[in-house]
Each structure stands twice: as C-alpha cells, then as structure tokens.
Amino acid sequence: MELNCVVVDDDELDRLMVLSCLRNYPEIRVLEVFSSPVEALEFLDLNPVDILFLDIDMPEMSGIELRKRIPQTAICVFITSYPEHAVESFELEALDFLVKPLKADRFKSTIARIHDYLEIRQKVALFESSLGGDTIIVKEGHTQTKIKLHAVCYLQAMKDYTLIFTTDKRHCVLSSLGNLLKKAEFQSFVRVHRSYAVNPIYIERVSSNEVILKDEQSVPLGRGYKEIIQSILL
Template sequence: MKTWNCIIVDDEDVDRLMVVAFAKKFPQLNIIGTYKSAEDAIDILNKTSIDILFLDIDMPGFSGVELRKKAMEVPVCIFITGHAEYAVESFELETLDFIVKPLRFERFERAMQRIEQFLEIKEKATLFELSFGENAIFIKEGSEKSKINLFDILYLEALKDYTLLVTPQKKHCVWSNIGSLLKQDPFQSFTRIHRSFAIQKQFVKKIYAQEIMLSNNALLPVGRSYKESLKLLL
C-alpha cells in the first residue's frame, strides 16, 4: 500500500489527539510528528519530505496559515479549525480541504477520500503526463500523446496545480505548477513576468509599463515583483 507522510499541528491537546486517533485508522497515513505550535513543526519540514499537513489555524506565535506559506511545496494541506472565517484566505494557499471544528470522523473520512484521489491523480500525472525530448515535450492527452515543439509555445499560464502551455494552435494542460515547470531545463528560455505567466523573448511584440503584447496580439500583465524581468526581454 502506498503511504504518505503527514504531520499534525494544533495547540489544543484534545483536538490534536482526536486528529491523531482518526489518522491512525488509515494505514496509508504515516504520522511523522504531532506539534503544539507552528514553530515546533518548522524543523521537521526542513528535514523530511512531507505529503500532507493537518493544520489548525489560530495558534500562539504564528498561525497555521503562516506555516502553510512557509511550506507550499507540501502537496496537500488540510485546515481543521474553529474559525470558518479563514476559509477564503486558506484556499488561496492551495488548500485541499477546510474542516470546521468540532471534527467528526465522517468528515475526516471524506477529507481522506479527497486526499487519496488527489495524490493518486498527481502521481499518475507525474509519471505519465509529461516527458521531454530534444527541443520538444510530449503530453499525454487522453489515450494519445501530443508532441509540442518548445519553440512554438507562446507562453505559460498558471492554473493552481496545473499549467497551460499556449501555442498558436491550442492550449495544452499539464499537471505541474508553473514554478516547478520553470525549473526544468527545457523551460530555461522562458521569462516569468507575472505570478501566473511566463513568456519566450522571441514572441514579444511590444512592452508596455504594465503589459506585454505577444506576436499573436495577446496582452499579458506584468506583475510588480517581476518588473526587473523586463530587462531580460529588451
């Protein structure tokens, strides 16, 4: 059976022990540690590969939301909290599920079903969806593989855990966030101009203060923190 490493962080002893008790009912969960504060959990995140975070939000010191921001590389985050008002903010941090206390086993079980489905799809996509060749990538779309020349990709667009590869003919979707994709050698020719967009220099038609026009007349925004990237396009 495939197992996933998880940690549980909650400053309330009773709530933390309840999550532990429920998690132990699922043999696919390998509990690496339980912690009373987000600060206590930081060390293990730097030492061990973690697949799942079970986090309270309102804790002394820094919150579960702040911990998630420091651990965005962890694929799954489940918030378990008594504060429903944090729901919107939490889902901006790639949260898979948000559970309002008091925690019930039936609700935890539903969260586990989502986790299993998400991680199984993610693993399959990682193994089979995207592969590289010389100056090209191959994307599994249904039962067929599509070959895309890297030099034909106008831009990349982030869609949470997915990235769109936009060519003049079609938009292709791969299961990989844009940050991870840009670390791959075949994508070193791309320049990130926004949290959600990366482009290739040869397709730049015009550069404006807050936008870039590409050869297909598409207008893409330039993020404030990416202004320096414009120098690479000149």
C-alpha cells in the same frame, strides 16, 4: 502508497482527536505531532512530508503563516473552529478545510479527497505535455524539465518513483518503472533487472551479472533477463 504526515495544533484534545481519526487509515503514517508551529517549522524545513493537518489559530504563528513558509508541502488540510478562515485557506491551495469538532464521516471524505488528488497527480505528473520528436517534458515537483530521449541511459525503480539517468544528470519522476515503460516514448528501453531498464544504444557489453554501458556505467543484470539482453546483442 504510504504517506507521511505531521499534525500541528496547540490544543491537546484537538491533537488527540486528529490522531484518533488517523488510526483508521494505516496508509497514513504520523511522523510528528506538534503543539508549537515554530517547532513544526523547524522540523518541516528539514523533513518534507506528504500531508499537513494544520490548526489555524495558534500562538506565535498562525497556521496560515506556517503554510506560507512551507510551500513545498504537497497537501495541506486546515482544521479550525472558525469557518471564516476558509477563503484564505483555499487561497493557499489547501486541499480541504475541516471545522472543529471533527466528525468521522467528514474526515473520511477528506482522506478520500487526498487519495483522489494523488491518483490524478500521478497520472499527470510525469508528462505535462509532449514536444514531439526526441524531446519530452517531465515534471519534478513543481518544476518542468525538458529531456532528450536519446540522452537517457537507463531507468531505476524507486518504489512509486523512477530515476531517469541521462548522460549528465539524474531526474526523479512520480511513476513506477512498469508504468513508465508502457509509455510510447520508452518502449524501446529494455528491462534488465526488476529495478532497471536500459536504453539499448548505450549498451557496451554484458557480463554474468551486469550490463555495462558507455562511460563504464553499469547496472545489475537479473537472472531472468539474461536471455532477453542476449537476444538484443545478437
């Protein structure tokens, strides 16, 4: 999984050190590097990222204050010369706390912790709990949403995410389409394309390259899936 990050530190040498460490992890893409937390805040208000590597002691605004103002950032790693800030940083749910000067082995542990966290989050993000019957709970970011399975028309793959289209709304969950279809709740859904699966009860008709659903919604029909969908309609 490719991850986007932003580095914020008012010291040029420290910024270069973080960038040097990150070069060893090609899956982490540096979107921007800021010396000013104010400029970083302006960017982050419009561009959510996966990871923040954030200095604490900076002019204009501390890293801790910056973190408080961008709670949508999923992962935050504080980097500072002052270990006494550790308690306050973890109160903000920081994933890790690095003390300058950075050491390669310690930074490697931080990256491993990030990957472990994301793996666990992916396993639990989709289904927080099941209500039984026809209702499930999915987690979108920090919000839990109830969805009636009978109202789900189709699913669309978006890399590591899946869009769930109901009769009146769209939901985005952190799970691949393939993993989602392995869930017991979605085993009745039929894959009609590499990136689409449909709820059979909503199928109205099938053309040469589309599956037309109720309300004239349509999804593409992949060549290799035509026999499967035709067998269902028989």
